[in-house]
Amino acid sequence: MSALRIGIAGVGGRVGRLLVEEVRAAGHVLAGGTARAPDAGLRDLLGEAPVLPGLSELAPLCDVVIDFTHASVVHDHALILAQAGVAWVLGTTGLDPEAVADVHAASGRIAVVQAANFSPGVVLVTRLARLLGAALPAPAYDAEIVEMHHRQKVDAPSGTALAIGEAVADGRGVRLADVRVDGRSGHTGPRGEQQIGFAALRGGQIVGEHSALFTSASEQIVLTHRAFDRRVYATGAVRAADWLRGRTPGLYSMEQVLGLV
Numbered sequence: 001m002s003a004l005r006i007g008i009a010g011v012g013g014r015v016g017r018l019l020v021e022e023v024r025a026a027g028h029v030l031a032g033g034t035a036r037a038p039d040a041g042l043r044d045l046l047g048e049a050p051v052l053p054g055l056s057e058l059a060p061l062c063d064v065v066i067d068f069t070h071a072s073v074v075h076d077h078a079l080i081l082a083q084a085g086v087a088w089v090l091g092t093t094g095l096d097p098e099a100v101a102d103v104h105a106a107s108g109r110i111a112v113v114q115a116a117n118f119s120p121g122v123v124l125v126t127r128l129a130r131l132l133g134a135a136l137p138a139p140a141y142d143a144e145i146v147e148m149h150h151r152q153k154v155d156a157p158s159g160t161a162l163a164i165g166e167a168v169a170d171g172r173g174v175r176l177a178d179v180r181v182d183g184r185s186g187h188t189g190p191r192g193e194q195q196i197g198f199a200a201l202r203g204g205q206i207v208g209e210h211s212a213l214f215t216s217a218s219e220q221i222v223l224t225h226r227a228f229d230r231r232v233y234a235t236g237a238v239r240a241a242d243w244l245r246g247r248t249p250g251l252y253s254m255e256q257v258l259g260l261v
């Protein structure tokens with residue numbers, strides 16, 4: 001199989017730097033990366049591959065762009081990649097509804113894999129959460145999602161927590177937006193029977209922990225995933241980039257990449 005030319009948006013970030021190694025380890029060509037103020041260490045890491053100020057400069061060099069940046073740039077990235085006809089692996093979380101619509105619009109013109117979490121374990125946990133949501137219905141079972149991440153994380157609840165919550169809601173045949181409760185505090189009154197609650201903890205350098213708890217009057221079932229090394233996200237994203245080879249435009253999931261659907 002021929003090598004892909006892969007660009008990394010946010011190459012100086014925690015995941016971006018690992019992607020440099022994983023793209024090369026998979027035998028692909030590192031086409032370059034974006035960083036607004038690259039230091040000498042980052043330029044050394046990329047070697048011959050250019051560090052560019054933005055995606056407009058990077059996109060023409062790529063078959064696929066892997067993007068772990070910030071929700072505020074998703075709109076621009078969607079337009080640039082759709083215009084350039086370059087496939088997109090999108091890992092950025094914390095998207096607002098407008099950014100979600102921008103990703104959908106771009107996927108009419110280019111192939112996109114979007115996932116809140118590229119770890120295979122989380123894909124499976126999310127599937128199990130859907131099954132448990134259906135098998136352990138409200139009001140007998142209260143569903144709550146707890147996540148913990150490093151102190152630098154800027155969005156809450158995590159994209160993964162929300163995806164797990166969506167799966168539980170889907171299993172229960174309800175819309176998450178109708179039953180979602182974030183971070184209770186103060187005189188909340190008793191728990192609403194249908195609620196799916198979210199709690200986000202932050203501290204230290206925790207890579208990513210997610211639990212879905214189903215609690216009844218007589219028992220509790222807890223599904224937990226812990227990431228020990230964020231390389232698991234980079235490996236999964238490169239796998240998604242490879243899978244996109246030759247795909248028609250559309251919005252694809254990590255479940256599809258792993259052949260689970």
Ligand SMILES: NC(=O)C1=CN([C@@H]2O[C@H](COP(=O)(O)OP(=O)(O)OC[C@H]3O[C@@H](n4cnc5c(N)ncnc54)[C@H](OP(=O)(O)O)[C@@H]3O)[C@@H](O)[C@H]2O)C=CC1
Binds near residue numbers: 036037071072118155
């Ligand atoms: N789907 C998944 O599996 C995972 C998703 N994530 C998500 O990926 C994203 C990045 O995570 P992480 O690597 O930890 O974050 P970092 O903050 O370490 O890196 C983010 C990168 O994005 C760039 N960036 C930030 N703001 C802007 C902007 N306004 N314009 C252009 N570039 C910008 C920064 O580049 P610059 O050098 O220019 O400042 C930086 O290198 C987050 O949304 C996180 O939640 C994280 C891990 C796994």
Ligand SMILES: O=C(O)C1=N[C@H](C(=O)O)C[C@H](O)C1
Binds near residue numbers: 157
């Ligand atoms: O910011 C992170 O670190 C992570 N973000 C993703 C999320 O919001 O779910 C994935 C993973 O949990 C790590």
